[in-house]
Amino acid sequence: MAAQQAPLRNPGSAGAGIAGEQRVVELAIQGMTCASCVGRVERKLGKLDGVEASVNLPLESAVVRVPPTVSDQDLIDTVVATGYGARVVRPEHDGEGGHDHDHTPSLLGVRLTLAAVLSVPVLLISMVPALQFANWGWVVFALSLPVVTWSAWPFHRAAAVNARHFASTMDTLVSIGVTAAFLFSAWQLLADPTLTQHAGMAGMDMTEHSLYFEVAAVVVTFLLLGRFLEASAKQRAGNALKSLLSLGAKEAHVLRTVDGERTEVTLPVHALIPGDEFVVRPGEKIATDGVVSEGHSAVDTALLTGESIPVEVAPGDAVTGATINTSGRLVVRATRVGSDTVLSHMGRLVSQAQSGKARIARLADRISAVFVPVVLVIAVLTFVLWLVLTGDLDAAFTASVTVLVIACPCALGLATPTALLTGTGRGAQLGILIRGPQVLEDTRTVDTIVLDKTGTVTTGTMAVDDVVVLADLPAAALLRLAGAVEAQSEHPIAQAIARHAAREGRLPEATAFASAPGGGVRGTVDGVTVTAGRASWLERNGIRPTAGHLAAFAAAEGTGTTAVWIAVDDAVAGFIALSDTVKDGSAAAILRLRDLGLRPVLLTGDNRAVALQVAAAVGIDATDVHAGVTPEGKVDVVRDLQAAGATVAMAGDGVNDAAALAQADLGIAMGSGTDVAIEAADLTVMGNSLEQVAQAIELSRRTLGTIKGNLFWAFFYNAVGIPVAAFGLLNPMLAGAAMAASSVLVVLNSLRLRRFGR
Incomplete structure (x- = not known):
């Protein structure tokens, strides 16, 4: 969607004339990193007279309703003045996307690769005395310099943008901590160039001198890993519309x-x-x-x-x-x-549902909004108090830097990506794909799961249920005759009958074949004339079912099946009933979902009789069945459940499910479904079994619990370590060791997820 030149009249301003006319503009926004950025852009745009803006962080875009008095350039200037980049998306530029170049997965991947390649030798040389050679400090300095500058540039840039607006996020803490560790180490090395002139630790005074280049490099590498995973998920968020x-x-x-x-x-x-x-x-x-x-x-x-x-x-x-x-x-x-077109309208539904989904702000960002300023204040107070009380500039600087080093969020940065990598890796082994950390948090509060019928609870393929004989003819013979004549048709229902009949033996050839699209087929098989199709087709060929025949036929269709009349030699011989088949394991999966505290709801575009039959077979209450719904109606059902206070998961596999999957608090796609459904979903189960859906929710909840445990220990380490550092009871080297220990604890906790499902 681009700037639309056709004016959009506000229904609430009838008679307002020109002042009531609006146009819709889509802006691509660059540089947003968290929910606070979204709020800042929306507030600034909203201050323009008559402007309403809705900003989407995953798609890095804003949909803006604009009166004639505000130009596109006014919108761009406002966003730029807020500290972010912006441009108007036009049709000829649709393929360019709105992503900030610094935050695209491709460039972040390059930054991450460089950081990882250089950080490994920095870490090994710094921490393993046997690998240390004469003047190794200068080599470590040279290797870590590109990591803390070019690789860490997204963090430094975001910190600078936030600083201009007197705000702070995780980027602020990362930038300050990494910079402090690197500059302190560089200052130590420059102040004493002979600090590492000997191999190993010989000659270094551990109480006065220490180098922390490895701390700065490793922090950048791990946090870039988390940022790379996040950017990859963001990029996929917009693919549903393109696929659709x-x-x-x-x-x-x-x-x-x-x-x-x-x-x-x-x-x-x-x-x-x-x-x-x-x-x-x-x-x-x-x-x-x-x-x-x-x-x-x-x-x-x-x-x-x-x-x-x-x-x-x-x-x-x-x-x-x-x-x-x-x-x-x-x-x-x-x-x-x-x-x-309807297809384009469904595309807009998917986009709007993604834009409207409430994204829970990252826990680390919420805490760091308070944590970062507090750490900065403590570091400054530590420096001032040490300088005033001791008069020792070096001791004051060392104590304040130790506060920053121990507060540097290495374990915090590991908390989410290590658990996510382990959880998603185990999920991949089980055929479960998890989109990102947001998905895990959504699973925690889900209490209702909406299940699309076709392809999710059922196979989506028509199959013969029953052969009803209404004449003096064996059922096998009737099926054989019907299969022979239906085999000549390309209609899907005809092919289902022919496949079923062929299982009983080789079908004879039908001659004198004739068909009417939308009516039925007619031909000669083994010397008899066979007519199959709708009632109107039978009547066209002079065949009239009796009242008893019609009652039996109506009763069959009333149970949710599709019935096809079969006549032999121009007399009704019976009918064949077909239906979509329930997947093996669907009933057990529904029971498992109930055990997880979820209320199952069946949603389908089929008629109510079919839906009720399927619901009864798998154990879903009739009151929780919604039948005959359109793609827009599926979105409405999800919205109605959400408005009633439910937190909704949606499982589906078709294009018609894409918008509802995006609207739901948690979208789950069956891997046998369309690319559009998979792109719009948060979770994808690669098999056909509904039981995998329950397993996916269990794994997501377990992974979320691990992430929260990691975050607790990471912040607990900071809460204990910062005051100890401020009192001068730690030197930066021990602070780095404590940081490493907290990181190991986080990693070990995350690795427990490898045992899930075993």
């Missing part, structure tokens, strides 16, 4: 009249205009929304609606772009094109 829009047809076979004759011209879909007629052959995607003007067919709408049964269409029926024509040739007259 790519599902549409790329070309259309448009009918044009040339020299009085209608010919087909192949054009790109974006060249279509309302009123164009185009041809759709069997197996092709419908290019755009329209109305059938010629032909009969069955259209597979599962991509958008989730319904497993194809929809029969005839002249005058509406069809939707990106759905698939399964049988007959259609001529469609375009009614909606481009951004007006």
Whole structure:
């Protein structure tokens, strides 16, 4: 979406004239790192007269409603004055994205790689005396310099931006701690160039001199790892929309009249205009929304609606772009094109749901908002008091730097990425993909899980349930005859009957075959005439079911199945009932979800009879069944549950589920589903089993608990260490050792997740 030139009238300002007209502008914002950045940008934009802004941190964008009195440049200038970069997103630049170059995964990956390669020798040389050679301090100084400058640049830049606005985040603490450790070490080395002239620790006075280059380098490396994982998750957050829009047809076979004759011209879909007629052959995607003007067919709408049964269409029926024509040739007259189509509308739903999702601020950021200023104040007070009370400048500087070093968040930086890496690694072994730390926090409070029926609880494939005989004919013989004639049709239901019949033996050939798209089939098998299809098809061939036949047929459909009439020699012989099949293990998975404290809710685009049948089979209450819902309706169901106070997880696998997955507090995609569903989800289970969904929630909750335990010990270490350092009871070397010990504790705690599920 870009700056829209068509004015958008505010419904609440009727009669306001020009003053009531607004346009919508999308801005790409660069430089935001946390929730406080989002609030700052929204507040500054909101101070402009008549401007309303909604800023999205994962997508690094802002959707702004703007009156005519405010220009695009006014918006950009306001954002820039706030300390961030901005540009207007226009259609021709859609592919550029709005990401801050410093925070893209590719550049962060380069910074991380450099930091890791240089930090390993710095750490080994500094901490292992056997590896130390003459004047090793200068080598360590040279190796750590690029790490604390270029690799750490995103932290320094963010700290500077926040400092200009009298704010602080984790970036502030990282920048100050790393800089303090590096500059103090460099000052020690420059003050005494012979400090490391001997191999090993010989000649170094541990009570007065110490080098902490490894502290600065390792802190940067681990925190860059966490930032890299976060940036990768951010980049994927916007891919759902791109994947969704790519599902549409790329070309259309448009009918044009040339020299009085209608010919087909192949054009790109974006060249279509309302009123164009185009041809759709069997197996092709419908290019755009329209109305059938010629032909009969069955259209597979599962991509958008989730319904497993194809929809029969005839002249005058509406069809939707990106759905698939399964049988007959259609001529469609375009009614909606481009951004007006249902597919584009679903794309906007996904984007809006992502923008509106409440992102829980990172715990470390919330605490550091208080922690950072407190540490800075303590460091300054330590320096001043030591200088006043002892008059020893070197001791004052050493004590204050020790406070900063021990406060430097190495364990804090490890707390999330190590647990996340271990938890997600174990999840990958179990076929569970976790998007990021936000997902883990969302699982903690989830109390309701919405399950899409088709493809999640059921297989999504039609199968024969029953063969009902209404004449003097064995069921096996009726199925054999029906399978033979249906095998000649390409309709999905016909193919399901033929597959089922073929399991009982080789099917005979059908001759004199005829079919009517949307009606049925007719042919001669083993010397008898077999007719299969809808009631209207039977009537067209002079076959009329009795009242008893109709009652039995209605009873079968009332149980949630789809029934197909079968007639032999122009007399009703019975019907075949088909339905979507429930996955093995779905009932056990529902029970496990209940044991986790979750209330299961079934959601489907199919009719209520089908939905109730599936719900009864897996143990979901009838009151928790929502049937016949559209993709927009699925979003509404999730919103209604959230408005009622529920924290909602949603499990689905189709394009029609993408917006609801994004709207839910926790989106779970089945790995057998579409790329769009997977991109819109927070969790992906790679198998078909619903039981993996329960296991994924368990693993996420366990991983979150580990992260919180890590954060507690990291802050506890700071709470104890800072006052000890301020009283001069620690030198920087011991502070570094204490920091290393806290990091080891965090890592060991995280590694316990490797035993999950064993």
